[in-house]
Amino acid sequence: MRIMGFSASPRKKGNTAWTVERILEGAEENGAKTKIWYSGDLEIKPCKGCNACQKKDHGCSIKDDMQKLYKEIKKSDAIVLGSPVYMGQMSAQAKLFTDRLYALYAAASSKSAKDKTAKKKLVLVFTQGDPDESLYREYFEHTKKGFQILDFDVQSVHFVADTDKEPAKDRKGLKAEMNEIGAALALKTKTDEE
Numbered sequence: 312m313r314i315m316g317f318s319a320s321p322r323k324k325g326n327t328a329w330t331v332e333r334i335l336e337g338a339e340e341n342g343a344k345t346k347i348w349y350s351g352d353l354e355i356k357p358c359k360g361c362n363a364c365q366k367k368d369h370g371c372s373i374k375d376d377m378q379k380l381y382k383e384i385k386k387s388d389a390i391v392l393g394s395p396v397y398m399g400q401m402s403a404q405a406k407l408f409t410d411r412l413y414a415l416y417a418a419a420s421s422k423s424a425k426d427k428t429a430k431k432k433l434v435l436v437f438t439q440g441d442p443d444e445s446l447y448r449e450y451f452e453h454t455k456k457g458f459q460i461l462d463f464d465v466q467s468v469h470f471v472a473d474t475d476k477e478p479a480k481d482r483k484g485l486k487a488e489m490n491e492i493g494a495a496l497a498l499k500t501k502t503d504e505e
């Protein structure tokens with residue numbers, strides 16, 4: 312069982328990276344092999360809408376670091392996508408990643424390609440500076456629906472609020488909470504494999 316993480320914050324030691332790392336840690340403790348990718352280490356260009364990926368089953372025409380992530384996604388059973396809230400939404404880095412997932416969803420005529428990527432499990436986690444825990448609820452729900460439409464099996468959506476006041480890593484009990492999310496993801500993945 313393989314689970315990949317993607318931290319879509321430019322800050323490699325920030326709240327989002329820490330949160331994704333703790334989720335993966337919980338998954339590892341429950342038998343998963345994990346790998347985390349940091350957007351700050353990668354060059355991911357925006358989708359250019361050429362639709363080459365939809366015409367034939369040979370993937371995205373942009374040869375950048377997203378090619379490494381396509382390979383990782385294909386061999387992973389589940390993805391943990393973490394993003395800071397930037398101006399009320401996912402970060403630009405998270406959006407670039409999300410848009411480029413389009414290439415995994417080849418045209419309906421190429422059903423085999425779609426089947427390969429369909430129903431990956433997904434956990435979404437956001438971090439936000441604002442202390443108001445209900446502020447982005449609708450946005451998080453909307454984002455969850457977007458991934459469901461993309462055929463992801465969205466397991467859960469989480470957020471850590473008020474990070475500007477107290478960083479995630481200093482939050483009492485948060486490590487255990489994040490580890491638990493990873494553990495639940497690993498156990499569910501294992502059960503579904505059996």
Ligand SMILES: Cc1cc2nc3c(=O)[nH]c(=O)nc-3n(C[C@H](O)[C@H](O)[C@H](O)COP(=O)(O)O)c2cc1C
Nearest residue numbers: 320325326327395396397398399438439440441474
């Ligand atoms: C450009 C920018 C925009 C932000 N916009 C918001 C926002 O709209 N709402 C919010 O609650 N926090 C906002 N924040 C705060 C971040 O969401 C918060 O600090 C987050 O935990 C940062 O994650 P990181 O440490 O992984 O980079 C913003 C921060 C930046 C740098």
